[in-house]
Amino acid sequence: MTILFEDEYSHLPTAQQRYRARHREELKQKTKEYYRRTREERLAYYRKWREANRELHREYHHKLMREIKELLGNKCVKCGFSDTRALQIDHLNGGGSKFRKNVRGRRYYKNILDAILAGSKEYQLLCANCNVIKRYERGENA
Numbered sequence: 770m771t772i773l774f775e776d777e778y779s780h781l782p783t784a785q786q787r788y789r790a791r792h793r794e795e796l797k798q799k800t801k802e803y804y805r806r807t808r809e810e811r812l813a814y815y816r817k818w819r820e821a822n823r824e825l826h827r828e829y830h831h832k833l834m835r836e837i838k839e840l841l842g843n844k845c846v847k848c849g850f851s852d853t854r855a856l857q858i859d860h861l862n863g864g865g866s867k868f869r870k871n872v873r874g875r876r877y878y879k880n881i882l883d884a885i886l887a888g889s890k891e892y893q894l895l896c897a898n899c900n901v902i903k904r905y906e907r908g909e910n911a
Contacts, residue, residue, distance in 0.1 A: 830878065837878065838856055841858070842894060850896040850898075856894045857894070857895055857896070858893075859893050862891065863909055
């Protein structure tokens, strides 16, 4: 069995690394041009893929929501209402809409789940009625 050792030149950059360093701006422009040129084709591919996998994503979304609601107790912390169809995730200190705008798509609920699993106490479950009342009382509806 032969053991390969690093040679005395292994600390030097490879030819590809040297080329990329010398032509950084040119490569950046080529990449921008490629993405501009193929934009419509990529968007069509993504739309087709999303449509083909819609049910898969719906199931994933519902699974995330179930996990979050289970971790938060499956009932409204104010009134005890337990029909999960009307339970909503509430940010204790407000700011949920700002957070939602910054985190797009399905990552929103994944981020919340990850935070709860990490021990965050920022979230609670409220029924739709209690959530609207809380927002009204805090002036978050404006």
